[in-house]
Amino acid sequence: MPTHANNALHPTGLAQKLADSGLRTTPQRELVYDVLLTKRDHPTADEVFARVKPELPGISLATVYNCLETLVQCDLVRAVNFERGPTRYCPNLRPHAHFHDEATGQTHDIDLPPVLFAKLKAELPAGFDANAVEITFRGKAKTSLD
Amino acid sequence: MPTHANNALHPTGLAQKLADSGLRTTPQRELVYDVLLTKRDHPTADEVFARVKPELPGISLATVYNCLETLVQCDLVRAVNFERGPTRYCPNLRPHAHFHDEATGQTHDIDLPPVLFAKLKAELPAGFDANAVEITFRGKAKTSLD
DNA sequence: CAACAAATTGGAATGATTCTAAGGTGCAAA
């Protein structure tokens, strides 16, 4: 029986990927993942902690860090950094870029055609073999609705 | 009279841009900038401190941070971040990307055609106005010579 | 020179993250 209402969001994903890595499904991991799926605003660990606490008052910040790290290891979530700010967490697994709104501090997902990532890698000089490309825009977004 | 040998590297750049911002040219600022121009390996503040100390033994780490911040403000140097590691500093002002070698920890500059940056910005949905794009590759570089 | 602003300095404070040591939890072998 799941601890949290928002169960339909991860039918098999979480338990499956955890099992694949030989890890257990725990209420803490389920809830942290739920919180990320429910409000996809790239929260920090502290923000995840605040959202999770009401549902599971005994949870510790250390555990939130542990769960987030676990989810990243299992490729269920991406860690996103901007300058030296606290790490943010993103459950969007499609290849995408991030837009950082300097006015509001909000982070938006920007879907990009996969061919663009390929074109970028093609620009690398011989001898450079990239297994990941990260793209971050910085600027201002219009009267944002999302 | 300049404090450091490597003066030809910044004939007018440093003093000029500092003056433009109403700031003074100091031995510390000159030397920090020289160090960045001389070995362009994206050093951290600590590494800059270590390179600068022999020439100016009295300099403090706080001053190195202050100088680097000043150089960034004056658009003489770019601050480069990778994940949550210490900020690195880059005197290459051309638009370029960074390649992070996961094996060696080295950071390489990757020059990219400006049109590519334009193409990326063109992918942004309406309402997103980017004034900067940051591109980071992660992977392995061949038997690196530079 | 005197007054004042800008810059440097050493050390304390910050803040996100990681580490550590001490309990829990739940399955599996005896």
Next chain:
DNA sequence: TTTGCACCTTAGAATCATTCCAATTTGTTG
């Protein structure tokens, strides 16, 4: 079923890059 044991969680201490602070020092201007 007990016991063993690996996995997890937890609170609080430790880390580490960076920033802040208060006290000089330096440079410029009147």
